[in-house]
Every structure is written in structure tokens, then in C-alpha cells.
Amino acid sequence: MPVSVSDIALALRLADAAGAAIRPWFRRLGDSVELKADASPVTAADREAEAAMRRLLDAEAPGDGVIGEEYGEKPGITGRQWVLDPIDGTHSFTVGRAIFGTLVALVEDGWPVLGIIDQPVQRERWLGVTGRATTLNGVAIRTRPCRALAGATIATTSPHLFEDADVPRFLALVGAVSGGRPRQGPVYGGDCYNYGLLAAAHLDLVCESGLKLYDFAALVPVVEGAGGRMCDWSGEPLTADSAGDVLAVGDPARVDDAVEALAGGGGGHEHG
Incomplete structure (x- = not known):
């Protein structure tokens, strides 16, 4: 209802x-x-x-x-x-x-x-x-447009919190975002605050792994009500049954690009 x-x-x-x-x-x-x-x-x-x-x-x-x-x-x-x-x-x-x-x-x-x-x-x-x-x-508030993955601003709390098999996939996304600018790394720290910043047009992407329902359930309506999209690393919607690999994208046009970049990291376990 x-x-x-x-x-x-x-x-x-x-x-x-x-x-x-x-x-x-x-x-x-x-x-x-x-x-x-x-x-x-x-x-x-x-x-x-x-x-x-x-x-x-x-x-x-x-x-x-x-x-x-x-x-x-x-x-x-x-x-x-x-x-x-x-x-x-x-x-x-x-x-x-x-x-x-x-x-x-x-x-x-x-x-x-x-x-x-x-x-x-x-x-x-x-x-x-x-x-x-x-x-x-x-x-x-509204999320901001993002014309290309290269040059986007990405945040995560810490890759040290990821499962080991997920780290290469995350780094592949970081590589796609950095667009050949290796010193332009992610914004680290922030937890849920990053998703609020994305909804308010200050970030383009947030990527995390191993979250529980209480970590991500509140984030979904906030991001999507601002025009963004939240999904798992396979691009599927987040529900109570999701595994906890989370991707927030301010511009929905970049979702497929981000999912493709994550898949390019290889070596990870199945998600979704």
C-alpha cells in the first residue's frame, strides 16, 4: 500500500x-x-x-x-x-x-x-x-547529470571492508572512472553520508560490498527519489533479498557503463 x-x-x-x-x-x-x-x-x-x-x-x-x-x-x-x-x-x-x-x-x-x-x-x-x-x-533535490564514466566522482567507505574477490572488480570501476588519471582516486569514508551527497548532486557514483539490509534499505528511496538509481553489481534492483553489493548512480544513463566496468574486473563471485 x-x-x-x-x-x-x-x-x-x-x-x-x-x-x-x-x-x-x-x-x-x-x-x-x-x-x-x-x-x-x-x-x-x-x-x-x-x-x-x-x-x-x-x-x-x-x-x-x-x-x-x-x-x-x-x-x-x-x-x-x-x-x-x-x-x-x-x-x-x-x-x-x-x-x-x-x-x-x-x-x-x-x-x-x-x-x-x-x-x-x-x-x-x-x-x-x-x-x-x-x-x-x-x-x-536532484542528482546531477554525468556525461561519461571517465571523469565521474566515485566514493566508497573503504575497500578494506570488501570481500577479497570483490576488490579487483571495484578497482576496475575505479580505473574506468579515473580515465587515465591514476592520481584521481575515489573519495574514501562517508558510509551513508555519501549517498546523501550523491542525491544532492555532489557525487556521481558510490560503490560498496558486503552491506546488510539495515545498511542500504533507507538509501534506495533517497537516491531514486532524487533521480538516481540504486542496484546491485549486476544492475538488479535492491530488495530485502539482495546480497549486499551496492551501486548508487546519480545519472541512470551511466548504470550500464558502471555494471560493465565492474564485470570487467573478473575473478569475483556471482552477485545478485
Whole structure:
């Protein structure tokens, strides 16, 4: 069913609640950073922010499912799931870089239909809803045209996060983008913030591997509502069943070029 005004209002309140939990911890973490089993960092701010969002959902959407990075999955009965990443970019958060974000998504029957990227320190909020123009702090935004892959601006959080077999494919895309300018490399760091920048016409491509649903669900409506496209490395749409190889392209005319460049890296496993 279509995203309702009340769905949007709830999503905005979720982002507000997360931001209120996160801001007091920014650059005040001390020695409270812990490592999870996969060696990724987690903080009290991550946990408090997700707990605050879950309390709201329990009160206002008790029949909907919830998937969150910190507290796992709560089954629902409506075919809808709220997908939460309280701090996407915890590593940046722990070192005081305000390029992390809270991600809130609504997924219906496996398809992301609403997404928020919220940067609670800089007070920047992207809202994407299927069938509507993406907004940044309430103002509609558009991605920018990109006439050719060569010379495009590409970003990724870090190739060190990729599966080993995916690195050559990513480097093949970087080579196609650099167009013989080896010193013109990717923009590194940024996590979800890169996708907001792409939606606001500051980047052309974002490429990442190994993402979970809570990492990418919110990004899809934001990028696509601004005129861009999100897909996996084979060019297929992103759903709850996607493997986690993610490509965001500001100008949809460059999607096939980027997918072809990724395929040219060879040696990778099957995606999609």
C-alpha cells in the first residue's frame, strides 16, 4: 500500500528520537567503545538510539516487523518492516567525524518504500519516499547529470571492508572512472553520508560490498527519489533479498557503463 502521511511522520519522529540519544555522546565517548564479534565498533549511543526508536515503534506500530543492527529482528504481521541502523558509520562517530548517519527505512513485501538519512550533529536530513521527490531539510533535490564514466566522482567507505574477490572488480570501476588519471582516486569514508551527497548532486557514483539490509534499505528511496538509481553489481534492483553489493548512480544513463566496468574486473563471485 502507498506510504501514508502518518508513516512519514512516524519515520521523522524515529530519526528525532535517535538524534536526541546520539548527540550527547558525540566526541564524549571516552573509553566506552566496544568491539562486536565481527570486530566492528559499537557504542552506548548506538544502543540507546536504537532502543529509543524501538520504543516508539512498539507504541505506534506494534504489528509491523522491526530489523535493527543492534537488537536484531522482531517479526510482524503486516508485511511491513521498519529497518533501523542507529549509527551507520560508527567508526567515524567514534573519532568525532560528523559523516555518520541514522538510517530509518520502511520496507513493504521486501521493497524499500521510505528512507531517511539523518546526520544529527550537522542537522541534515534526507527523506525519500516512493513516488515523491527526495528532500534535504525539506527542500527537493536532484542528482546531477554525468556525461561519461571517465571523469565521474566515485566514493566508497573503504575497500578494506570488501570481500577479497570483490576488490579487483571495484578497482576496475575505479580505473574506468579515473580515465587515465591514476592520481584521481575515489573519495574514501562517508558510509551513508555519501549517498546523501550523491542525491544532492555532489557525487556521481558510490560503490560498496558486503552491506546488510539495515545498511542500504533507507538509501534506495533517497537516491531514486532524487533521480538516481540504486542496484546491485549486476544492475538488479535492491530488495530485502539482495546480497549486499551496492551501486548508487546519480545519472541512470551511466548504470550500464558502471555494471560493465565492474564485470570487467573478473575473478569475483556471482552477485545478485
